Amino acid sequence: MIGHPFAYERPESLEQGLRLLAEHGPEAGVMAGGQELVPRLSLGATTPSVIIDIGRLKELEGLRSLNGLVTLGSRVTHRRIARSAEVREHCGLLASAAGQIGGGPQVRNRGTIGGVIAAANPAYDYLPCLVALGATAHLASARSHRAVAIEQLLLGHAPHALEPGELIIEISVAAPARGQRFTYEKLKFTDGCSLIVGVACAADVDEGGVVRSLQMAIGGATETPLRLAEVESLVAGNAMTLELLDAAAEETRRALAEPLSDVMADGAYRRRVAGSLVKRALGSLADSDGGAT
Amino acid sequence: MSSHSIDLTVVVNGASHSLNIDTRMLLVDLVRDELDLTGTHIGCRTGHCGACTVVLDGEVVKSCTVLAASADGSEITTIEGVASDGELHPVQQAIWDEHGAQCGYCTPGMVLAAVELLAENASPTDDEIKSGLAGNLCRCTGYQNIVNAVRSASAP
Numbered sequence: 001m002i003g004h005p006f007a008y009e010r011p012e013s014l015e016q017g018l019r020l021l022a023e024h025g026p027e028a029g030v031m032a033g034g035q036e037l038v039p040r041l042s043l044g045a046t047t048p049s050v051i052i053d054i055g056r057l058k059e060l061e062g063l064r065s066l067n068g069l070v071t072l073g074s075r076v077t078h079r080r081i082a083r084s085a086e087v088r089e090h091c092g093l094l095a096s097a098a099g100q101i102g103g104g105p106q107v108r109n110r111g112t113i114g115g116v117i118a119a120a121n122p123a124y125d126y127l128p129c130l131v132a133l134g135a136t137a138h139l140a141s142a143r144s145h146r147a148v149a150i151e152q153l154l155l156g157h158a159p160h161a162l163e164p165g166e167l168i169i170e171i172s173v174a175a176p177a178r179g180q181r182f183t184y185e186k187l188k189f190t191d192g193c194s195l196i197v198g199v200a201c202a203a204d205v206d207e208g209g210v211v212r213s214l215q216m217a218i219g220g221a222t223e224t225p226l227r228l229a230e231v232e233s234l235v236a237g238n239a240m241t242l243e244l245l246d247a248a249a250e251e252t253r254r255a256l257a258e259p260l261s262d263v264m265a266d267g268a269y270r271r272r273v274a275g276s277l278v279k280r281a282l283g284s285l286a287d288s289d290g291g292a293t
Numbered sequence: 294m295s296s297h298s299i300d301l302t303v304v305v306n307g308a309s310h311s312l313n314i315d316t317r318m319l320l321v322d323l324v325r326d327e328l329d330l331t332g333t334h335i336g337c338r339t340g341h342c343g344a345c346t347v348v349l350d351g352e353v354v355k356s357c358t359v360l361a362a363s364a365d366g367s368e369i370t371t372i373e374g375v376a377s378d379g380e381l382h383p384v385q386q387a388i389w390d391e392h393g394a395q396c397g398y399c400t401p402g403m404v405l406a407a408v409e410l411l412a413e414n415a416s417p418t419d420d421e422i423k424s425g426l427a428g429n430l431c432r433c434t435g436y437q438n439i440v441n442a443v444r445s446a447s448a449p
Contacts, residue, residue, distance in 0.1 A: 039339040
């Protein structure tokens with residue numbers, strides 16, 4: 001039994017849910033899969049006066065791919081994303097990351113993509129992948145809608161990505177070109193542990209091994225995932241050589257001006273290992289087409 | 294102000310139950326304390342250990358991460374619902390045969406995770422078995438005999 005008392009509301013429609021959110025404001029705790037919220041309630045880490053259970057809202061469970069855009073309702077589970085033929089075909093990096101989310105199938109069966117974004121925890125695997133892909137979050141409140149790049153959303157409001165009364169409705173990702181390669185390289189102690197550093201990248205590599213375009217982000221190393229724009233422009237247009245990999249690692253370390261220090265790793269270690277993971281990620285993109293979509 | 298209790302109906306191991314519960318109740322508390330199905334264990338209450346695994350509407354979940362209120366209208370299978378007519382489920386029998394349980398605390402959750410794994414992938418590799426059981430912690434066996442048991446319960 002959770003210690004702190006709260007009321008429980010289960011809206012039947014998105015409109016009703018947004019109205020409840022507006023009514024209760026910051027006193028409300030929003031629950032979809034509950035994988036983030038319920039343990040925090042049990043620990044007493046959060047004490048909302050009302051839980052708004054959006055776990056049955058049909059409006060938030062869509063998954064479609066249309067005209068080069070993959071759109072996911074915020075309530076789509078990690079399991080569905082990992083297994084969806086559409087996501088695997090058009091957005092392999094995201095499907096791959098969803099299948100790697102720790103805590104076992106139980107967590108992937110229940111946890112949702114919107115919940116991960118709302119939690120804005122730097123140790124969560126999805127976030128660098130979403131930032132690398134330039135994904136957009138669509139937010140709604142009782143009064144307005146807005147679309148915002150997930151990178152900006154996380155930067156603007158960390159550790160709470162949303163304004164009171166606001167709900168993540170959908171996530172959209174421009175589907176990369178066919179044949180794009182992707183990889184997600186991460187360092188953690190074991191499955192289910194928090195991320196120490198993760199590097200997500202998606203790239204177009206031509207037959208001669210020249211990187212035509214590259215999207216790259218690093219997670220776990222800073223409060224919010226960092227798009228590695230300097231590394232992207234350093235590498236794009238070139239074939240991968242050992243010298244280029246070393247330069248990319250150096251550029252990554254330079255980009256991490258103030259890496260996180262915590263019980264798992266200090267900042268200097270994170271900076272060092274981030275460079276190594278970038279080399280590994282770029283190397284694996286160049287070496288194989290194992291991750292090609 | 295809304296009430297701090299709620300009426301709900303759940304079907305657990307095929308039997309329907311209608312109750313009035315505290316909104317703070319976790320699904321694991323509902324199963325253990327209200328329905329006396331104590332085969333579902335509590336290890337951590339924070340979603341880490343998997344001892345409280347149950348099947349909720351066809352998918353395994355950690356029942357300490359689910360509010361009982363949100364399970365209203367759902368079908369739940371606990372470890373007590375896995376054997377039928379006094380016959381152990383093949384996964385249970387394999388755990389028995391391979392000595393996959395020592396203290397037994399994690400075993401109900403392991404069994405339910407393994408049943409889902411084999412339902413989706415009848416012949417998993419050892420890596421797939423380990424990945425399928427990654428949400429369940431065991432502090433006795435070193436896992437090897439559990440992996441052996443799931444392998445022996447899988448299709449040849």
